[in-house]
Amino acid sequence: MPFEHIKYSSSASMGNNTEEEEDVDSKSSPMSYKERRREAHTQAEQKRRDAIKRGYDTLQELVPTCQQPDVSGYKLSKATVLQKSIDYIQYLQMQKKKQEDERNALRKEVVALRIMQTNYEQIVKAQQSQPGHTETRISDEVKFSVFQAIMDELFSTFNGVSVNNFSDLSAGVFSWLEEYCKPQTLKDTVFQILRKHHIQMRG
CATH class of the missing domain: 1.20.5 (Single alpha-helices involved in coiled-coils or other helix-helix interfaces)
Incomplete structure (x- = not known):
């Protein structure tokens, strides 16, 4: 009888120990799960921050004004x-x-x-x-001579344009164009030059 009582007590003690371990595991399991979730969240947040940082670094490399300190x-x-x-x-x-x-x-x-x-x-x-x-075939020399005479005539009129500053130059160019580069004026200038060359060639 005492032996059976001891055996029963031992079995009961072992049963109690198992229940206590299960209770400890059941209490510790949720804590481990929370820790795992917290760790996963921390890693995800770190990845997000790293991605944002890389994005800003890339912007600074691509945008010229961001490369200046x-x-x-x-x-x-x-x-x-x-x-x-x-x-x-x-x-x-x-x-x-x-x-x-x-x-x-x-x-x-x-x-x-x-x-x-x-x-x-x-x-x-x-x-x-x-x-x-x-x-009638006209030589390149004659063509160039006529062209040069036309340019010389235009330059002689343009030489009076003020070039002291951009404002004076702009105003002078517009006035010069209106006065000396009208179609009829250019036609008369070219006609006079051609007539002179014609006389020179005949002479």
């Missing part, structure tokens, strides 16, 4: 990097629009020049088809 000599703040990046993007957009406008203007100019070329070609063909038309 701050006036205070310290590293640029994130707010400054963002603002400089926004300003640079707006600048690029303005440059893009300007280039598109210039491209469109050049396209229109090309179209106009092609139309002029076609018209002049038609004029030349019409003149060549007239009865009694004979083509």
Whole structure:
């Protein structure tokens, strides 16, 4: 009987120990789970911060104005990097629009020049088809001489334009163009020069 009592007591004691261990495990398991969650959250937050830092570093490498040091000599703040990046993007957009406008203007100019070329070609063909038309070959020396005489005449009038500053130059150029470069004025100038060369060649 005592032996059975001891055996029972031992079994009961072992059972109690097992229950206590289970209770400890059950109490410690939620704590470990919380720690694991906290650790995972910490790692995710660190990855997010690293990604943001890499993004700011990339912006500083790509944006020219961000490569310049701050006036205070310290590293640029994130707010400054963002603002400089926004300003640079707006600048690029303005440059893009300007280039598109210039491209469109050049396209229109090309179209106009092609139309002029076609018209002049038609004029030349019409003149060549007239009865009694004979083509006269003119040497390059004569062409250059006529061109030089025209340029000398224009320069003699342009020489009076003030070039003291940009404002005077701009005003002078516009006035000169209006006075000496009108179609009729240029026509008269060229006609006089051609007549002089014709007389010289005949003489």
